[in-house]
Amino acid sequence: MRRYSVFLLLLLGLLVLLPATTMAADPSGAGNPIDLEGAMNSIDYVWVLVCAFLVFFMQAGFAMVEAGMVRVKNVANVLMKNFMDFAIGTIAFLVIGYSLLMGSDVGGMFGDPSSNFMLFGESYDVGNMLLWFFMLVFAATSVTIVSGAIAERPKFKTYLIYSAVVTALIYPIYGHWIWGGGWLAASDLMVNLGGGYGALDFAGSGVVHALGGLLALAACIVIGPRIGKYTKEGKPLPIPGHNMTIVMLGGFILWFGWFGFNAGSTLSGNQLIIAKICVTTVIAGAVGAVTAVLLSWRRAGTPDLGLAVNGMLGGLVGITAGCAWVEPWAAMVIGVVSGIIVCYGVWFLEKKGVDDVVGAISVHGFNGLWGLIALGLFADGTFGVYTVDGPLVTGLLYGNAGFFVAQMINVVVLAIYALGTGFALFYGLKKTVGIRVSPEEELQGLDISEHNVSAYPEMVTKDVAMTQEAVK
Amino acid sequence: MRRYSVFLLLLLGLLVLLPATTMAADPSGAGNPIDLEGAMNSIDYVWVLVCAFLVFFMQAGFAMVEAGMVRVKNVANVLMKNFMDFAIGTIAFLVIGYSLLMGSDVGGMFGDPSSNFMLFGESYDVGNMLLWFFMLVFAATSVTIVSGAIAERPKFKTYLIYSAVVTALIYPIYGHWIWGGGWLAASDLMVNLGGGYGALDFAGSGVVHALGGLLALAACIVIGPRIGKYTKEGKPLPIPGHNMTIVMLGGFILWFGWFGFNAGSTLSGNQLIIAKICVTTVIAGAVGAVTAVLLSWRRAGTPDLGLAVNGMLGGLVGITAGCAWVEPWAAMVIGVVSGIIVCYGVWFLEKKGVDDVVGAISVHGFNGLWGLIALGLFADGTFGVYTVDGPLVTGLLYGNAGFFVAQMINVVVLAIYALGTGFALFYGLKKTVGIRVSPEEELQGLDISEHNVSAYPEMVTKDVAMTQEAVK
Amino acid sequence: MRRYSVFLLLLLGLLVLLPATTMAADPSGAGNPIDLEGAMNSIDYVWVLVCAFLVFFMQAGFAMVEAGMVRVKNVANVLMKNFMDFAIGTIAFLVIGYSLLMGSDVGGMFGDPSSNFMLFGESYDVGNMLLWFFMLVFAATSVTIVSGAIAERPKFKTYLIYSAVVTALIYPIYGHWIWGGGWLAASDLMVNLGGGYGALDFAGSGVVHALGGLLALAACIVIGPRIGKYTKEGKPLPIPGHNMTIVMLGGFILWFGWFGFNAGSTLSGNQLIIAKICVTTVIAGAVGAVTAVLLSWRRAGTPDLGLAVNGMLGGLVGITAGCAWVEPWAAMVIGVVSGIIVCYGVWFLEKKGVDDVVGAISVHGFNGLWGLIALGLFADGTFGVYTVDGPLVTGLLYGNAGFFVAQMINVVVLAIYALGTGFALFYGLKKTVGIRVSPEEELQGLDISEHNVSAYPEMVTKDVAMTQEAVK
Amino acid sequence: MKMIQAIVRHEKLGDVKSALTEIGVVGLNVTEIQGRGVQKGQTRQWRGAVYDVDLLPKIKLEVVVDAGIADITVDTIQKAAFTGNIGDGKIFVWNVEEVIRVRTNERGKTAI
Amino acid sequence: MKMIQAIVRHEKLGDVKSALTEIGVVGLNVTEIQGRGVQKGQTRQWRGAVYDVDLLPKIKLEVVVDAGIADITVDTIQKAAFTGNIGDGKIFVWNVEEVIRVRTNERGKTAI
Amino acid sequence: MKMIQAIVRHEKLGDVKSALTEIGVVGLNVTEIQGRGVQKGQTRQWRGAVYDVDLLPKIKLEVVVDAGIADITVDTIQKAAFTGNIGDGKIFVWNVEEVIRVRTNERGKTAI
Numbered sequence A, B, C: 001m002r003r004y005s006v007f008l009l010l011l012l013g014l015l016v017l018l019p020a021t022t023m024a025a026d027p028s029g030a031g032n033p034i035d036l037e038g039a040m041n042s043i044d045y046v047w048v049l050v051c052a053f054l055v056f057f058m059q060a061g062f063a064m065v066e067a068g069m070v071r072v073k074n075v076a077n078v079l080m081k082n083f084m085d086f087a088i089g090t091i092a093f094l095v096i097g098y099s100l101l102m103g104s105d106v107g108g109m110f111g112d113p114s115s116n117f118m119l120f121g122e123s124y125d126v127g128n129m130l131l132w133f134f135m136l137v138f139a140a141t142s143v144t145i146v147s148g149a150i151a152e153r154p155k156f157k158t159y160l161i162y163s164a165v166v167t168a169l170i171y172p173i174y175g176h177w178i179w180g181g182g183w184l185a186a187s188d189l190m191v192n193l194g195g196g197y198g199a200l201d202f203a204g205s206g207v208v209h210a211l212g213g214l215l216a217l218a219a220c221i222v223i224g225p226r227i228g229k230y231t232k233e234g235k236p237l238p239i240p241g242h243n244m245t246i247v248m249l250g251g252f253i254l255w256f257g258w259f260g261f262n263a264g265s266t267l268s269g270n271q272l273i274i275a276k277i278c279v280t281t282v283i284a285g286a287v288g289a290v291t292a293v294l295l296s297w298r299r300a301g302t303p304d305l306g307l308a309v310n311g312m313l314g315g316l317v318g319i320t321a322g323c324a325w326v327e328p329w330a331a332m333v334i335g336v337v338s339g340i341i342v343c344y345g346v347w348f349l350e351k352k353g354v355d356d357v358v359g360a361i362s363v364h365g366f367n368g369l370w371g372l373i374a375l376g377l378f379a380d381g382t383f384g385v386y387t388v389d390g391p392l393v394t395g396l397l398y399g400n401a402g403f404f405v406a407q408m409i410n411v412v413v414l415a416i417y418a419l420g421t422g423f424a425l426f427y428g429l430k431k432t433v434g435i436r437v438s439p440e441e442e443l444q445g446l447d448i449s450e451h452n453v454s455a456y457p458e459m460v461t462k463d464v465a466m467t468q469e470a471v472k
Numbered sequence D, E, F: 001m002k003m004i005q006a007i008v009r010h011e012k013l014g015d016v017k018s019a020l021t022e023i024g025v026v027g028l029n030v031t032e033i034q035g036r037g038v039q040k041g042q043t044r045q046w047r048g049a050v051y052d053v054d055l056l057p058k059i060k061l062e063v064v065v066d067a068g069i070a071d072i073t074v075d076t077i078q079k080a081a082f083t084g085n086i087g088d089g090k091i092f093v094w095n096v097e098e099v100i101r102v103r104t105n106e107r108g109k110t111a112i
């Protein structure tokens, strides 16, 4: 019983979105009536598309942050990875990814793989295309996270394969479990546990960020640290990025895009909660930044720019799951914890020999999981499942322990899924096409070895020389 | 008979847009009723303005791509050109350009030149100002294309004159033929040919891009290649740009803006086709990028970043005319062809002695024409002329050969018009004010010779030295 | 009597915005009815949020302009200031700033300080959160202006204190006088003077820009010029910035964001005047740029990029107060004057020993005041006080001398307030925590001394050596 | 062996390199420097304010050659770098006692 | 003729240049180098991790002067570049056999 | 005293520095240069067009040492910079007549 009611709830948003699809595919939107319903429909389309544009633009943000955090000799490569994973991902999502994510549910596990193939037939419908576009830019966000973590050493060709596989399979399947009517959100078990709803993830702390960040963890472990990252004694040596200006620009672009990411996830412009979502989002980002700056200040004696940006991103990741369901003060708490997680995460991983160039594992992986937990804690029972109607989402602190358990189950499942598929994929790639360039190519830089260009052909460079010596 | 029906159709969008102008100019929007019509009107305004902002932002994208693709010594000059052509174009468009483009039709050839002078009188109306603003950012996009193609050698003053003339006259007149009720779209001949509509161009593959790109071709031929571009034997020597990071940033900004460019061209947020437009747009861009990367990989042994961005842009230009009228699979095909056109276009022109710094001729010119042709081929008959009502736009592959012929006429007319006015303009400028700086100034770089600044005063530079020697 | 009517008028917009708050706080938007009113409400939310996103993005624009205009050794510091002032400001605004700005009026002077503390209780309402978010990004814009003016010498810690104080107190109090129902806008005196409305400032030429710019003037005077800025004879020596590309990028981002800044200030997407606002905004920016370029051309013999961007920004600041109330031709006039003010302002201040790195005082301070005056001159009586209903706002040239006087009173009050609080604040900081780094630190650059990083660790730099020698 | 250090104009680097190739001098290295000479600097402008700079970017070329061909090398560079205008640059020559090729550990003339 | 190569602090370049101008030494050229000396380096931080760098940016100045004024030139540079703290730099002097002015093909002292 | 100027590969700088430290040679300075040698250049591509570059980035190291340890310094650098492939670089040695430490105005050997 309950299962169906949730299922219906989840479909409600979709139905509002797709007024004409109940009959037949409507590729032109001719079914949009010139009446109140039609107008509200238009508002939804306008809002969702604008938000999707902003999320798309986050690709530029990632590209800038990552490019700025690598050395001059690897810049063009990082840019190309960021650009091509989106391009290839678009094709993969059109062919199969979206079907697995949002196609009609098959046993709670995945969507019907052929249902949206190339957006042919029934799926050639404005409402469905709206959702496809929105889901595409989300998928692309998740995929691009790995790029920065393993920068400065992977084979370009292998990275392309990775990005196609994740967009086509790994992301959509887990995404289906949460957003596509799959078991984590809609199975009887989970719905009973949560008290009317299963595991939730408003805009994707888990689906997008934790998944991407944990894949990055697997990737970093499989590929190993960069030449020069550690001394013989295993002491980490910092390898500063080449351009703080574009790191900061990228940070601002990501923050800008994140408003679309979170507030667009209502999939409706008629949900006034979008205003609140922006408030919690901006607070968590700001507080995350402040926290990380203070921690870096204490540790190194001066406030650090890179961690400031990381802290802000961590706060944003942390609020993403709960942005519509938590209060402003809770957003502050979430941001503080996120800032702490980012800093200690970065320092811990570095010590443990995991060489994550941009801090993606801490920012997206650890904080993504934290976001799911935080939602289970702080949901204040004022907003329902993507609707103002009940059942209202309520967390542990407001008395719903079951939902907190549901969220913890999600955390565990996600961690296992992400690391499992991640290790399988990256070991597989390592054993077959190879995952890492040769040491000579790495020393020379991937711009020359993989693309035979310089990112800044006229710039005279110097090496950042360290007193301690690294293992070659 | 038919002529009038089309004319009415074309005005329909305008009428929906301008509810109050049928009576008198409404500068405040007081005529917006607090009823359903008013609400739908508001949705149109919100959508069109947001899209116009995105299109405006494409100026930044062009500036970054072009700046990144020139050498350090010409960066400030390229930036200034991009910036000032918009500033001067705004004035030109206010004084005369918009009147010629959208003023009441005079013999199918141009709009009444005085009708919107300074937006005085009747034209001081919110609906008209909405259209003015949207049309301005489109005109500016077209004008700025030439800037990158002829970079590193034109006189700054001459470039300003060029940009004023194109915004004031050349662009609006052709634009009127397609979008302003002029002969290509609305004459009996063309409408009969097309089967209820004449030549079409949804968002401006032809009006904006092919026009700009072919003007760039004329400009490149008249101005001649840069010193150092060719050896004595006529072999082209690559001249790498100085900053791939901002090229990529610019590419992302352009893609971001393009969603506004294409989907905003409905001039309405109540047309749900906007969702489909985003889908075809993103697909064509992605596929164009992948195609170009593969071609560059095959040719040079490594995947190239510059061509990746060019390929993406080419795909976007190619889909622009047909974005609302073609299916996703067709968008893929269009993207593949666009990617091919870009690469071979760039290589062909380079061999032929046409020195196009950023590849604008291939990206915008050739692909703009291809976009018009593709629309004539692939229009699938599911959407009408900027409306869900019929006559539905149908291409050759769906049985409407007449429309294909109408599109081919448009291609030929446009090519003749653009090259004709282009050669006339640039030869005229060459003979009068002069079009090119002196060789000494060119060698020194335009930043010093034209602006007396350095773009990066503290950066130590090196020359990219080639083995083969160029003609000085 | 009149006082109340204006008060009502000012609240009208708020009421439209907050349909459910008359009853109880509505944190989820459940009060949004599924009827016409609800749909129009949704349109307002969508519009205001999108515009707020754009205004937020202006932070990136400021960061880029400012970073580009400083020397390599101070880049990371400037970026950090821009980033952290927003982060800290968000917290300050949540705790107290917004309450002072928009809380229920206390004697015309400020809002009830506790009314919106942490957005608890009654203030936990979607409509209120919408306004909070919009007001936050405006406050942040004002605060960040000082950063660029005093770049390359302030202590980082002191700057953080400054930004918290301005966001928490200085900005909200003056803002309340104009936008929060305070005395400048709503007192009997002012309303009688204006003829139905007191001092006005549509989007904040005064509230945001003049306030920020005049605080910058105070800051520059208190902190003193950079080492190397003046010769022993007091002759100013230019200190070129390090990166014109990002200056231009920042300029474009600011222009892009400004459309949201001005047109979003309707606080409603149902006011079709938003179209007109974009038109006047783009015109003033373009004309400001052209004017400044021509002036720099005349003075230095070549057209300057930095002043082009400054001129554009000056034009935008100048139109901000009157954007909804003046005609396109008036926007041109405003832009011309703005361009002149910027150039002569920059040159004058430099000669007088005020070392404003980015020209912020002229761009924001002087032009902010000019914007208020221009509104008093050019308001054409076609639009009311944030509504299409009367009383219509009319300026001196259209016969309403009283309103002009009201505006001049605002100008004087604002100048006194800004300089008064500014000098108090900066002298206070100077005497306590200290405002400026040591000469050694300044020579070394703030990136190393304050953050212990390099913005471009691998870049080899050169000094821009001048013939004349500066005082050390 | 002689070290020939030449300061030349940016735009002359290509010509000098080819001229050296023609006389068989292949090995060389190049840096951008900032120089001051008789040519006392130029003016630049920044936000409309004109100022004088006294260091101009130049190219520094270093070639080590066998003493026997030092003169012809100097002449070749001088001719290739010549424009006749102030700022053409300088050439400095000094004695090098030893040359070592890292790859082979060869010493002396054969290592050049 | 002598080549005087001086490694000095960035912030001392202006003083050295003016001091040289005062004693009539105009021609010179300048590069940024990375140096290591007694001053063993400094610490920097990156994302909260502190590390030591052992090369610090310095300015390299090269002046060729007539042997007769080499000493005073060296003294002038030493005085102008002096702060008394570690990292002040070094001056190296060696013999230059020939100087050629490219613009005129003059040789020797008059070419300096 | 001797000036030892070594042109080495970018990726060998670290090894050379440590090797020098080990033999007690601390003072040195480093620049990026563009060099041409037997290694005639490489190809690059730009927008799919392949071209040859004839100058490759290298590291120039300058060390002034006492004449007595010049040979061992040269040997140390040669060994540390060696890969055996074309492009390993060159070392040039010439006589330095005077060394001045700016901080103390010491001259000669003790100033090194």
Ligand SMILES: Nc1ncnc2c1ncn2[C@@H]1O[C@H](COP(=O)(O)OP(=O)(O)O)[C@@H](O)[C@H]1O
Binding pocket: D007, D034, D035, D036, D037, D038, D039, D040, D056, D058, D085, D086, D087, D088, D089, D090, E026, E027, E028, E029, E062, E063, E064, E065, E101, E102, E103, E104, E112
């Ligand atoms: N005495 C010198 N020592 C070192 N470099 C010098 C000296 N004189 C000139 N130069 C270099 O040569 C360049 C050209 O010198 P300049 O005197 O202007 O040339 P010319 O005398 O041929 O007109 C200068 O920019 C500087 O880099």
Ligand SMILES: Nc1ncnc2c1ncn2[C@@H]1O[C@H](COP(=O)(O)OP(=O)(O)O)[C@@H](O)[C@H]1O
Binding pocket: E007, E034, E035, E036, E037, E038, E039, E040, E056, E058, E085, E086, E087, E088, E089, E090, F026, F027, F028, F029, F062, F063, F064, F065, F101, F102, F103, F104, F112
């Ligand atoms: N033997 C040397 N050879 C080449 N350059 C040197 C040598 N010793 C020092 N330098 C240069 O001089 C700079 C200052 O040296 P340092 O020993 O720290 O100065 P000081 O002894 O005056 O404190 C170094 O950074 C390096 O660039």
Ligand SMILES: Nc1ncnc2c1ncn2[C@@H]1O[C@H](COP(=O)(O)OP(=O)(O)O)[C@@H](O)[C@H]1O
Binding pocket: D026, D027, D028, D029, D062, D063, D064, D065, D101, D102, D103, D104, D112, F007, F034, F035, F036, F037, F038, F039, F040, F056, F058, F085, F086, F087, F088, F089, F090
């Ligand atoms: N005669 C020379 N004068 C100055 N620099 C040289 C000379 N010969 C070689 N070099 C420098 O040494 C580098 C390596 O030279 P190369 O001949 O390729 O090395 P190898 O002979 O060991 O293979 C060149 O890139 C250049 O910078």
